[in-house]
Amino acid sequence: MKRKTFIQLGTTMAATSVLSPLTSWGQGPGLHNWAGNVTYSTGNVQYPKSVAEVQAIVKKHPKLKTLGTRHCFNTIADSKDDLLSTRDLNKVVSIDQKAKTVTVEAGIKYGELAPYLHQQGFALHNLASLPHISVGGSITTATHGSGVKNGNLASSVSGLEVVIADGSVVHFSKHTNQEQLNSVVVGLGAIGVITKVTLDIVPTFMVRQRVFTNMPLAQVKHNFEKIVSAGYSVSLFTDWQNDIVSEVWIKSRMDEKDHTEAEFYGAKAATKNRHPVIAQSAEKCTDQMGVPGVWYERLPHFKMGFTPSTGKELQSEYFIPFKHAVEAITAIARLGKQIGPHLFITEIRTIAADNLWMSPCHNQTSITIHFTWKPETEAVLKLLPIIERELAPYNARPHWGKIFTIAPNFLASRYEKLSEFKKTVALYDPKGKFRNAFLNKNIYGII
Structure with missing residues (x-):
């Protein structure tokens, strides 16, 4: 059963005029985000356990959005059509001690990955304030920790595996094309379904x-x-x-x-x-x-x-x-x-x-x-x-x-690569399968 969004967290200066009232915090039917302030517009959620299952789901559905651990406070991951959760894609795939990298499935949480890395003698350069968030969801939204010399969590990505709109698998790597990787890591869910992530790691400390x-x-x-x-x-x-x-x-x-x-x-x-x-x-x-x-x-x-x-x-x-x-x-x-x-x-x-x-x-x-x-x-x-x-x-x-609530035109002026990013999105998702109201408004300026 499809449902209307409980609260649309808008991105215009007049956002309050288009919001539904928050009548009961974290209550009521439907799928909620972690904090309870957003109820997703559909309860149709697929939980694939393999890349092949992800491909089949992507091929089947004309519109789709990916859910991580649902820690976003806005509707960036919302869909009125269908959702795909990476909850069960949560394994460590491999670790390369010589190259100092680890490859994981996108749904793994940092709190699950970290003890494994430490046991192997490694660490990530930084973590966010809470370890409950997934690797895939964190990097695509540029989630971060702190430190004047520490980049955000996405800055440690050295490779990605993504299922794009036609159901095929595409790999991005800094070793083959660093700029191409830079264009898709913080992808806002617009490029496709992230299935695997390769992260640079450092000696444990x-x-x-x-x-x-x-x-x-x-x-x-x-x-x-x-x-x-x-x-x-x-x-x-x-x-x-x-x-x-x-x-x-x-x-x-x-x-x-x-x-x-x-x-x-x-x-x-x-x-x-x-x-x-x-x-x-x-x-x-x-x-x-x-x-x-x-x-x-x-x-x-x-x-x-x-x-x-x-x-x-x-x-x-x-x-x-x-x-x-x-x-x-x-x-x-x-x-x-x-x-x-x-x-x-x-x-x-x-x-x-x-x-x-x-x-x-x-x-x-x-x-x-x-x-x-x-x-x-x-x-x-x-x-x-x-x-x-x-x-x-x-x-x-x-x-x-x-x-x-920053208006899309002001937002656009603050991202010098925005027009090139939209061309990249069009390359991998030409029909807008992964577009939703959030992206339409904030990236494409469609109010």
């Missing part, structure tokens, strides 16, 4: 994590680069209410400086494990207090066995060139009183530049300003255009899998 509390925002403005460069991965958390960064999380490799000092740029060393949202229990968070742990037990904020973050929430995130970090943070701080009542927490992170055409970090080292909102859709959708206007001078690019 240990990390310790320390948290400092109540850093004056003035310190961030005056010492931003030093603060975010203090560890392998650094995150700043604030609710914008008191000119304070409530928590600074510093994740350091064991061969880097251990921040054992009692004070860090005016912030005090935490005396116990913390959750980014102060009112939440730290039980679900990865261990802190400088206790050494394997990379995959420290780089994420949340443990694999727990519901991450707050659970029922909305998320938005914007990428800004690193050189504009302080200006952008200052601009958002001015909105603190408007934002505060509807916000759980904001996280500020850094990501290295990459060469992936549709990555928000394409050709620019970036900071991200991430908003974890309370489940108040109407209020959030009124706030986003205000936030986006403040960030417009810095050509902010939104996270593809989170809620934004």
Whole structure:
């Protein structure tokens, strides 16, 4: 049975006029995303267990979208026709210790892959804040971790296997055509069904994590680069209410400086494990207090066995060139009183530049300003255009899998490779089998 989308998270400045009301959070019939704010427009979901099954499904259906772990907060993976889930394509295919690569099926979660890699003596260069997400879904939306020298998760891709619209299998590799690979890695679900991913890996390593509390925002403005460069991965958390960064999380490799000092740029060393949202229990968070742990037990904020973050929430995130970090943070701080009542927490992170055409970090080292909102859709959708206007001078690019209201024409102006990307999509999907309302609006400008 096909159903209407429970809530259409739009991408125009007048988004609130085209939204269905969120009447009951996470309840009602239908297939929901992880946070419960989106009910997919169809319950017709196929669960293939092999590439051959994927090919058969793709050939059969004239319209199709791929689902990963359903962690997107918008309708990028929605379809009113049919869905294909990679849930059961979740195996490690092979590891090449000499080449330092691992090939996996696209549906495997990072939390499942990481222990295997460590057992083999390897690691990924970085992880997102939660390990519950799939490799295929993460790379196609340019999901990321943090670190001034660390690219997003897609930047470690060295090869892809994709079932395209006619049901044939196409392989992309940096060893045969790097630019071709760059064009499709962050594919937004438009190229086809990702079935296998080859990732570059590094020798395994240990990390310790320390948290400092109540850093004056003035310190961030005056010492931003030093603060975010203090560890392998650094995150700043604030609710914008008191000119304070409530928590600074510093994740350091064991061969880097251990921040054992009692004070860090005016912030005090935490005396116990913390959750980014102060009112939440730290039980679900990865261990802190400088206790050494394997990379995959420290780089994420949340443990694999727990519901991450707050659970029922909305998320938005914007990428800004690193050189504009302080200006952008200052601009958002001015909105603190408007934002505060509807916000759980904001996280500020850094990501290295990459060469992936549709990555928000394409050709620019970036900071991200991430908003974890309370489940108040109407209020959030009124706030986003205000936030986006403040960030417009810095050509902010939104996270593809989170809620934004930037109009398609402004979005297009911020991606220099967009026209070439559309030509690439047309090559592999000439009839638009994998197109949906989200892509029509945000990539093709069809309102």
